[in-house]
Amino acid sequence: VKDWNGISQVILRSPRGASARISLHGGQVISWRNDRGEELLFTSSKAIFKPPKAMRGGIPICFPQFGNCGSLEQHGFARNKMWSIDNDPPPLHPSDGDGKVFVNLLFSPAEEDLKCWPHCFEFRLRVSLTMNGDLVMISRIRNIDAKPFNFSFAYHTYLSVSDISEVRIEGLETLDYLDNLCQRERFTEQGDAITFESEVDRIYLGSPNIIAVIDHEKKRTFVVKKEGLPDVVVWNPWEKKSKSMTDLGDEEYKQMLCVDGAAIERQITLKPGEEWTGRLELSVVPSSYCSDD
Ligand code: BG6
Numbered sequence: 001v002k003d004w005n006g007i008s009q010v011i012l013r014s015p016r017g018a019s020a021r022i023s024l025h026g027g028q029v030i031s032w033r034n035d036r037g038e039e040l041l042f043t044s045s046k047a048i049f050k051p052p053k054a055m056r057g058g059i060p061i062c063f064p065q066f067g068n069c070g071s072l073e074q075h076g077f078a079r080n081k082m083w084s085i086d087n088d089p090p091p092l093h094p095s096d097g098d099g100k101v102f103v104n105l106l107f108s109p110a111e112e113d114l115k116c117w118p119h120c121f122e123f124r125l126r127v128s129l130t131m132n133g134d135l136v137m138i139s140r141i142r143n144i145d146a147k148p149f150n151f152s153f154a155y156h157t158y159l160s161v162s163d164i165s166e167v168r169i170e171g172l173e174t175l176d177y178l179d180n181l182c183q184r185e186r187f188t189e190q191g192d193a194i195t196f197e198s199e200v201d202r203i204y205l206g207s208p209n210i211i212a213v214i215d216h217e218k219k220r221t222f223v224v225k226k227e228g229l230p231d232v233v234v235w236n237p238w239e240k241k242s243k244s245m246t247d248l249g250d251e252e253y254k255q256m257l258c259v260d261g262a263a264i265e266r267q268i269t270l271k272p273g274e275e276w277t278g279r280l281e282l283s284v285v286p287s288s289y290c291s292d293d
Pocket of ligand 1: 075
């Protein structure tokens with residue numbers, strides 16, 4: 001654990017040299033590097049690393065809502081709050097198997113959080129690195145209240161890409177999506193693979209549990225594996241929106257792509273005492289491994 005501008009960060013290192021850095025502000029993964037030391041997540045050069053807002057990049061966690069409806073703040077409050085290290089978490093289910101190098105974090109709502117979302121919960125997050133340097137995140141949210149509650153959720157994952165025009169996503173073809181650029185109107189994806197030439201802000205529904213983000217120029221593929229997370233958010237702000245964002249450089253949209261494992265369209269309902277688990281596993285393989293070109 002290291003102190004960075006007054007905020008603790010946990011650094012994980014796998015035996016072969018991959019690493020991850022997790023901030024207790026938001027439980028946000030702010031760096032993930034492979035065993036050659038290459039950064040795999042995007043962080044804006046204009047990112048602001050101090051509360052109250054999550055910094056622009058890494059993997060902020062959107063909870064208890066994804067998006068911006070009702071009185072709750074955009075993408076919920078969990079990403080903006082301080083988390084703590086959980087030294088004694090209840091054991092994970094054996095089939096959740098994850099890496100040997102890990103940290104367990106805990107977020108419980110403070111009084112001010114209960115004022116805007118009156119539900120008592122425990123949010124346990126385990127971040128781990130496997131022997132291969134894959135990043136595994138397991139979120140467990142437990143209702144410790146006397147009444148049920150609903151929530152939506154996303155691992156808002158900023159992947160680092162060489163050039164957005166050279167990137168495509170496979171695994172979302174033919175799916176229905178809600179378009180955030182048209183008041184969440186529902187459309188059906190027509191393309192063979194998703195490519196990018198303008199702003200994209202979509203929630204793909206009921207996606208397969210493995211999707212691939214292929215970076216032609218870098219000749220590498222991010223493999224996004226997920227469980228308990230039926231939806232996938234795909235977001236790139238493109239030029240005009242980037243210029244309106246103070247914590248994103250005007251041209252930086254070219255080097256980032258958000259691909260989030262999420263549960264949005266159908267909210268998760270937890271009765272008192274129930275727990276929900278959402279698991280995300282990110283790995284990187286050479287592109288030839290996944291596609292023919
Ligand atoms: C996306 C939303 O997923 O997140 C966008 O659909 C939003 O509309 C983006 O701009 C970033 O959100 P924020 O709150 O981190 O600026």
